[in-house]
Structure formats: structure tokens, C-alpha cells
Amino acid sequence: MQFEIEIATRGQGLYEFTEQLHDRVSGEGLLTLFVRHTSCSLLIQENADPDVQTDLLAFFARLAPPATDSRMRYLRHVSEGPDDMPAHIKAALLPVNLAIPVRDGRLRLGRWQGVYLFEHRDAPHRRRVAGHM
């Protein structure tokens, strides 16, 4: 079974879609997700304290700052905006896939795990995540 989820983003950040996945799965098996873009990522992270998300964003913004930052002077691919090449870098560092076991129609996530789309671009985007089970 294949499906596609569309997620509207409004700038850099983590967008949880765990519940949309629960609506799609049933029985027992393995749900595999694949994000069809090269400037956003999938991520499983803690869904309890929102400060975790703030800190993750801050860490990755420091690791791959905008092309306008002096540390990124070496970048060549800058024509699509100062946030574009750092977005490709983050998309290389973070997952393009996730695979989550399903039992009794429920994702077998750990207690603190939520499923997120991690948007790396500043402008709003419509992101497509392909699902396979």
C-alpha cells in the first residue's frame, strides 16, 4: 500500500505529523516514509519539551549557517538564496527515510518519539512525503 501526505510549512522548523500516520496504518507490518525533496528532512525526536526542537534548530543553524555568514564564504550554489545550500547540507545530514514497525494498527514508537518534517527553507513550501506499507 502506497500513499502520499502533503505538509504545508511556514519557514524553518519541525512540523509533527505522527497522528496523520496513525490514520493511514492498520494491522501489522512496516511503515516506510520517503521525503521527495532535497531541502527538508524527516526526523524522529522527543515530543515532550518544545525546547528540544528550539535547540535542534539552533544547533543545525550553527552547523550550517546561511551563505551570508562569513564561515560559509566558500559556497558556490547561492543563486537560490542564502538558505538554499545550507538546506541541502542539512538534508544530507538528516534522514530522507524513516521505517517504523506497526502492530495492531499502531506505530511502535517509543514513549517520547514523535515523527516530524524538518523544514530547512525560509519560505513556505508544500512538502510531499511518500508512504509505503
Add this chain to the structure above:
Amino acid sequence: MQFEIEIATRGQGLYEFTEQLHDRVSGEGLLTLFVRHTSCSLLIQENADPDVQTDLLAFFARLAPPATDSRMRYLRHVSEGPDDMPAHIKAALLPVNLAIPVRDGRLRLGRWQGVYLFEHRDAPHRRRVAGHM
């Protein structure tokens, strides 16, 4: 077929469990692993020279040092200890999943590849890895 492996950790480090996986698989297929936590990771790495593991630990400790390090002053999520938010960062950077082809009841790993749980917390933990084949 689904199963769960429990791995007891004693602080930050790499814990190999390749042999426990060989005990679980048979025939031909794809073994998918999923770690049900947000402060440890799965990793395939060289199992020959133990210095590789020491160096990997050192690299990630420098990339995401404890919250007590002056470079990490921006972190907000510090109430669960100085090793907690760096653990979430490492859990974002390193795999939550692995998928390994199986043939004739054997994992088709390369000659130097071992399967590890990478613990990012200082305190002992019991970690659960879900398997699907």
C-alpha cells in the same frame, strides 16, 4: 516477523549486537531495525580496530559537547542533565533505522561492518531495538 532486542548500556559508547541479530534471522529478506528512543542511535561501523570507535566518540563529543561547555550556552533544554540535549542532537545526526539484506539466513554485511547501538547518555540505560523482517 517482529521482535525486540534489549541492550543494557553503561554510559556513552558503541555496543555491538551483530551476533544477536544473526540469531534472529533466517531465509532471505530484509531485516529492518528501529530504535525506540531519542537519546541513542543505531550505527554500522568498522568492527576491526577499536580505535575507530574511540575516534567516533571523540568526534561527536566535540561536535555536540555537554551543555556545560561554553559553546553550548544557547541550549534551553538542560533540566535533564548536561548530556541530554547533546544526546538528542546526536540522535538526530545518527540513524534511528538500519535495513540489512538477509540471504541464506545471514546478514549480508560487508567484511568490516558491525551493527552497534550508540549510547549518548552518561547513565546506564536499558535500550529497546525493534526488529522487522
Add this chain to the structure above:
Amino acid sequence: MQFEIEIATRGQGLYEFTEQLHDRVSGEGLLTLFVRHTSCSLLIQENADPDVQTDLLAFFARLAPPATDSRMRYLRHVSEGPDDMPAHIKAALLPVNLAIPVRDGRLRLGRWQGVYLFEHRDAPHRRRVAGHM
């Protein structure tokens, strides 16, 4: 269905093999790839502007420079050459697996996505990628 693709590399860089995958898949399902090495990676990235690949290489060369760089003085595993331990670090940071949905015999990649082997070693290598569908 399992298969293996061999890719000859000539030093650090991204080697696209999207078309070789299209030759292997048919019908509907999920193609899973697994690289059988600990010093190269798989990667999905933009296949439009070649500067993206140049910038990715530059970013990772700065993040994990050769053992001869003063910032990497702490490395112990240096007997296999100054590019070897940085290769293991990059192999930890970048994917060992990819899973791509297939429909009507085509990989359901996004418009700008290509599938690459990311070689981290300087010397030529023959790399083996296992496929499962």
C-alpha cells in the same frame, strides 16, 4: 528480489547511479539499498546544479578534515592514511541505507532528486551496493 550493483570510484566525490536503479526495478514496491562499506555512503541529493555537489564535498571536508589537520590531532586510527578516519566519520553522518517507493516500474523520486554513492576515500575503490525489492 535481491541484487548487487558495483560502482568504481576515483577519489572523493558523488557518483550518481539513478539510471542503473531504474533498470533493476519493476511493478510496485519499495526498493531498499544498503552500502556494504564503512568509508563511503549513499545519498539522495539535487541533480540539477553541479555546484551543490561541490559545496557538499567542501562542507564535509571542513566538518571532518584529514588527520593531518591540526583540529584532528586527537585521532588515533591513522595507520590507514589521513583520509581513513574522516571517511568513517562521514560514513556515520551520512546514510548507509536508502528506501525509495516504486510505482509502475519507476522510482518515485522528487523532481530534483538523484541517487548517489558518496565516496570518502582518496584512492580508487570498487564499491558494492546491495539492493532489495
